[in-house]
Structures are given as C-alpha cells and as structure tokens.
Amino acid sequence: MKKNIALVTGGFSGEAVISYKSAVTIGSNLDREKFNVFKIDINPLGWFYELADGRKMEVDKNDFTLQTDNHKIKFDAVFIGMHGTPGEDGKLQGYFDTLKIPYTSCDAATSAITFNKRYTVAVASMAGIHVAKSVHLFKHSPVVASQVLDQLKLPVFVKPNNGGSSIGMSKIYKAEELEAAIAKAFKEDDQVLVEEMIKGREFTVGVFKTKGTIVVLPITEVLSKKDFFDYEAKYEGASSEVTPAELEEVKADKIRDAVRKIYSVFNCRGVVRIDFIFNEEAEEPFMLEIN
Structure with a gap:
C-alpha cells in the first residue's frame, strides 16, 4: 500500500520563493509508485493543498490532515522542503513531534540552534571547530x-x-x-x-547517517563569479560547482573529519549540508554554517 507523503513548501520569509523551486525538484524525484505525494503550501494566508482543478483544500492543523468529500487523508510522513521559517528553525519540527508524525530533517532543537548563526558558531567553537571571529x-x-x-x-x-x-x-x-x-x-x-572574512577556497559537503554510520558525500568546491556567494550567485547562475573538488587528500581529510564532528556534536539527523572556507594560513577548514 502506498504511503501518503506531505511535501511541505512555502514559508513566512523571503526564502519562500526558493522553497517553491526546491519543491519542484523534490516532487519530481519522489517515487510515485511508492508514495502518494501531496504538496502542502504553508504561507501567511494559510496551509493549503491545491487540487488538480486549482481549488485549494485547507489543512486541518489540529491533526495535519485533509478532509475530502469521502474521507480524511492522514500522512505517514512529511518531507520538509522549506527554506526559512517555519521549516528550518524548528517550529514545524516541534509541531510534527507533538502529532507524532515522522519528518525529514533534524529535530526541533537542532533545527532551532542551526538556524541561528550565532548559536551555531558558538556551539561549534566550544567543540573545537574553527569558525570566524x-x-x-x-x-x-x-x-x-x-x-x-x-x-x-x-x-x-x-x-x-x-x-x-x-x-x-x-x-x-x-x-x-x-x-x-x-x-x-x-x-x-x-x-x-x-x-x-576568512580567506580561502569555499567548499560545501553533504552528510547523512545510515545504520549508525555517518556517510560524508563527495566534497564540492563553490566557485562564485561574484565577490562572494550571494543570492545571485546561489540561485541565478553566477556561480559554478566542482564535484568532487580538486583538493589535496590531507586537506580533504580535515574537511571530512570536521563534517563528521559537526554532525555528531549538533545531533543532526537526515541529510545535512555544511559549508566551509579552507584557510591556507591556518591549514584548517573554518565552518560557515549548517544547512
């Protein structure tokens, strides 16, 4: 029997436009033979599922369900495909925890900490990870x-x-x-x-845990055509990426070690991406943020 999956997108910030783009990519890669996918748009006007005919069905926030003419649709799991609040800062995670609905991404506490850049670098620094002043x-x-x-x-x-x-x-x-x-x-x-500013090359690394083992994905180097990796560079083509990065193995090992430590220290869950600058003078990777 197919599982009902809620693909949550939108949000309450300027990042909502990025959420909608991400939802298209995620939705096109979810196996429809295994899952019934319902794209749920959460925005300042409400929580909605859009039907094929364009009509919007409001989500019952008491139990995160949809009521059709014939029956109530309950969700087996939630794929959080949202950038910004309330999808990255722990708010939705806490809501789904209370309803006991499993979801992708880190838990509420980790999401809240890692969304706050200052708290993130403070915790990382205490754990011995290099960060910018x-x-x-x-x-x-x-x-x-x-x-x-x-x-x-x-x-x-x-x-x-x-x-x-x-x-x-x-x-x-x-x-x-x-x-x-x-x-x-x-x-x-x-x-x-x-x-x-930390001088050096910029890298981003995906990581996840499966069967108790932390798996670090190939390191990607980010090459921005702009002065720094801004919105235009990220989303409007003013950058390129090289995977796997052309990097000496000793430096790559330092980045991978930092990735594993960060994933563990922050008690991350699911797929996470961590950004770094590798500073040649210090010969160490400096963590920028956790996504």
Missing part, C-alpha cells in the same frame, strides 16, 4: 558601527542572524559602509551577525 547585534540594543570594528578587522560579512539564501547579506571593505549594511540586515531580522 564575530559580533552579535540586537535591534533592541543598538551598537555604533565603530564599536564593531574595535573587535573585528575588515573586510567583514554582515548578515541576518536568522535566515538563509544570503538575503540581506553584505560584504564590507570600508568602515563607512558598515552602518548601512547593518541597517540592511536588520530589515530581514531583529538580530545581525558581523563576521571577519
């Missing part, structure tokens, strides 16, 4: 830009602390540009992270 800013506690540069060296990256897809992110070379960049990031989030 950073300053955490809050909208309710304004800080003068010059105070940030008392602690960090230019160039720096300014980014919303909770969010992804490089939305609201800037790379700053001059002190006089910092205040505007912070203001831009605050338009996306109430918290901002300012990080020193």
Whole structure:
C-alpha cells in the first residue's frame, strides 16, 4: 500500500520563493509508485493543498490532515522542503513531534540552534571547530558601527542572524559602509551577525547517517563569479560547482573529519549540508554554517 507523503513548501520569509523551486525538484524525484505525494503550501494566508482543478483544500492543523468529500487523508510522513521559517528553525519540527508524525530533517532543537548563526558558531567553537571571529547585534540594543570594528578587522560579512539564501547579506571593505549594511540586515531580522572574512577556497559537503554510520558525500568546491556567494550567485547562475573538488587528500581529510564532528556534536539527523572556507594560513577548514 502506498504511503501518503506531505511535501511541505512555502514559508513566512523571503526564502519562500526558493522553497517553491526546491519543491519542484523534490516532487519530481519522489517515487510515485511508492508514495502518494501531496504538496502542502504553508504561507501567511494559510496551509493549503491545491487540487488538480486549482481549488485549494485547507489543512486541518489540529491533526495535519485533509478532509475530502469521502474521507480524511492522514500522512505517514512529511518531507520538509522549506527554506526559512517555519521549516528550518524548528517550529514545524516541534509541531510534527507533538502529532507524532515522522519528518525529514533534524529535530526541533537542532533545527532551532542551526538556524541561528550565532548559536551555531558558538556551539561549534566550544567543540573545537574553527569558525570566524564575530559580533552579535540586537535591534533592541543598538551598537555604533565603530564599536564593531574595535573587535573585528575588515573586510567583514554582515548578515541576518536568522535566515538563509544570503538575503540581506553584505560584504564590507570600508568602515563607512558598515552602518548601512547593518541597517540592511536588520530589515530581514531583529538580530545581525558581523563576521571577519576568512580567506580561502569555499567548499560545501553533504552528510547523512545510515545504520549508525555517518556517510560524508563527495566534497564540492563553490566557485562564485561574484565577490562572494550571494543570492545571485546561489540561485541565478553566477556561480559554478566542482564535484568532487580538486583538493589535496590531507586537506580533504580535515574537511571530512570536521563534517563528521559537526554532525555528531549538533545531533543532526537526515541529510545535512555544511559549508566551509579552507584557510591556507591556518591549514584548517573554518565552518560557515549548517544547512
């Protein structure tokens, strides 16, 4: 008997447009001979399943079901194909936990921590993972830009602390540009992270656990045509990727060791992607974020 799978997409942030693109790719790769796939759009207007004729059926959020004329559709599992809140920050995960519906991705606690960039690098640093030096800013506690540069060296990256897809992110070379960049990031989030730039090549690595063993996928090098891997580079073709990366084995081993450690320390579950910069001076990979 086929399993009913809810493919959740959309979201409440600017990353929703990326969620819809991801859902198309995911949906086209789910085996319809094994699964009945229902694409559920969660957006500020509600939670809906769109029928073939264009009509929208609202999800019953009390038990995450769909009510048809004849029967109630219950889901055996949920594939979370959502970027941003509430799909990456633990909110949906906690909801599905209460309903005892299994889902893809990390659990609620891990998702909440890894969505918060500052908490992610803090935990990683305590575990001995190399991370960039950073300053955490809050909208309710304004800080003068010059105070940030008392602690960090230019160039720096300014980014919303909770969010992804490089939305609201800037790379700053001059002190006089910092205040505007912070203001831009605050338009996306109430918290901002300012990080020193780590020089080096950028890599991203997929990883998952199966039968108790952590499996690290081939390392990919990210080659951006832009000054940094921004939204345009990520989603509008201004970058290329090389898999497997052309990398000395000793460096590749350091990245793979870091990937395994991060996956374990954060108690990750399912398929995760971790981004790094390999700094030649330190001869070590510096973790950027967990996706």
